[in-house]
Amino acid sequence: MKDVQKKLIAISTSLSSLVKQVEKLAAAIEKGSAKAAPAKKAKAAVKKAKAKPVKPKAKAKAKAKAKPKKTAAKKKAPAAAKAKPAASAAAPTMLDNILGMISRSRNGITVERLKKRTGLQARQVSNALYKLTKKGKIETLSRGVYAKKKK
Numbered sequence: 001m002k003d004v005q006k007k008l009i010a011i012s013t014s015l016s017s018l019v020k021q022v023e024k025l026a027a028a029i030e031k032g033s034a035k036a037a038p039a040k041k042a043k044a045a046v047k048k049a050k051a052k053p054v055k056p057k058a059k060a061k062a063k064a065k066a067k068p069k070k071t072a073a074k075k076k077a078p079a080a081a082k083a084k085p086a087a088s089a090a091a092p093t094m095l096d097n098i099l100g101m102i103s104r105s106r107n108g109i110t111v112e113r114l115k116k117r118t119g120l121q122a123r124q125v126s127n128a129l130y131k132l133t134k135k136g137k138i139e140t141l142s143r144g145v146y147a148k149k150k151k
């Protein structure tokens with residue numbers, strides 16, 4: 001019985017040290033993303049782990065304690081996954097493509113020509129032209145003909 005208690009105490013100390021390591025990693029990640037909510041949850045889990053005394057029937061509880069620690073480690077992975085799409089966001093958008101086509105044209109470009117080149121529907125091209133006009137990047141030469149705005 002004493003051997004089991006000693007093993008459980010050793011496990012609980014190792015789990016608390018792992019939690020501290022996870023907190024350090026989470027803090028390092030949060031500095032980049034400026035989100036402090038996951039760290040607070042991990043600290044709350046540490047406080048709960050320290051507050052509970054080890055009992056002889058704690059084998060099942062030790063396993064239950066291990067599960068929240070694993071979830072704390074899993075919280076780190078989505079934050080890293082969120083950072084990856086931000087790097088791939090540099091790909092040209094539909095507005096960039098349409099603005100590029102308009103700026104390359106000498107005498108302006110028609111909506112029909114944009115539809116053919118982009119493969120988009122008329123409504124999509126119309127919305128993109130509206131957004132670019134509101135941003136002040138293009139101007140209307142005549143009905144259905146657009147050119148890059150001269151500065």
